[in-house]
Amino acid sequence: MTNPWIAALVTLFLWWFSTGVILWRVRHADRAGGTAHQTSVLLGLPLLLGGIWGLGTSLDEDSSIGTYIAFLSALAVWGWIELAFLSGVITGPNTDPCPPFARGWDRFWRATLTLIWHEATLVAALALLTYAAWNAANPFGLYTFALLFFARASAKLNLYLGVPRINVEFLPRPLAHLASHFCHARMNWLFPFSVTGLTFATGCWLERAYAAPTDAIMIGHILLAVLTALALLEHWFMVLPLPDQKLWRWMLPDSPGTDTSIPARK
Template sequence: MTSPWIASLIAIFVWWFSTGAILVAVRRADRLGSHGMTTFMGLPLLAVGVWAVAASLHDASVFGVYVGFAGALAIWGWIELAFLAGVITGPMRDDCPPGLAGRDRFFRAFSTVAYHELALTIGLWGLVIASDGAENRIALAIYLVLFIARILAKLNLYYGVPRINTEFVPLRLNHLKSYFRRGPVTLAFPAAITILTTLLAVCAERLWTAGADVTVAGYALLTAMAGLALLEHWLMVVPLPDAKLWRWMLPPQKTMSKEER
């Protein structure tokens, strides 16, 4: 698995499969009302992720790179599962009042995801501390790419983009739709594209000049993840049916009253 093409394909497949698995789990939780239990049952994923990251830190081999990559995604995946299940979100669970704007809208929107942002930040700092002096810091690098992309995506959904796919928004997060803004792009979009394109270019350049197999594998994974992050942002403006990637595997969604959230 030292080929950059194989590493990139692995990253793309894991991204697609893990996203689908989380969506299926959350959709099932919506239908059964088992959001807390779903998050609890996912704790082994978090534990395996922490173990994998710890095991990879001083394993400067190709295998160690893949273990660190998997560990970072497992940690990230559990936090996303907890968020989409409505367990780790924020203190605000109500819709955005009509006409709310400016700082009031921003802080109200932030309060809908504040605990989630805190969890992601704790995960990042945990990896920063654990990776200090480590031979293999791929887990930190992968998590950081995901972290940057997520922050930029949330800002663009808040400030406005032409295309917003709300099909997969879970029932317990239905109120978040009222904080999205569908419209012309703002300065947040070119800023995000510039940041992610630069990140992709840096990773690709390091991959191109990499010599050792372990370096090739690491930067191939990072390049693929940076490319996916950039693609996800372009899909906010380019009308492509990206939802079809996962729609076929999901059970029908039930409705939920406001009292059930």
């Protein structure tokens, strides 16, 4: 488990597999209707509780196994929150589509109210984890969650400001209105900063992995480097004409069909 290539492959597999499992569960709940989405969130509670337990027990474990446990536990907590979001349980008070005429602060406020409880949950989780992991022997659970937090915030802002390619194929029924808050555009001012920052972060993690004094620290930074590179790839999917949806489409049942149209804006 101290081989950096194994750590890289583990991260790649978990990124693909965990995303696919969440999309699969949400798609099945869409097809089932009723309270299926709420049931998914309840059935996923062991994932959340296991993640919290793993983060707590790994804080003082500075071995390679402890690093993997911290990384997996952060992904588990993050995955449950994302499941709750995609299921429409933790989103925001605004469930109305954004009208095409909305501009400026009006549009921004509507988009904020669409996501505010989800964002508040992520901020609270990050704050609690920061408090718990401050000066801990194994901070990689915190680093993993913080990386996911800032990468996702960057992706959301880019979708809001406007990018050439927006994949709404996997939006579930509870979030069908979310597509109306996205914007098609050739480019926005934030995107170059986002990809530059993620590229720089990937390089920094790799440099720290190379200079790491122990196997545990080396493995932790390899996990972060690959995860950051995947976040960078997800950003480029917003611009480059690559069929990224094919990575998961084959494993999902047919969609029941929802209106996820994006209004034109100028």
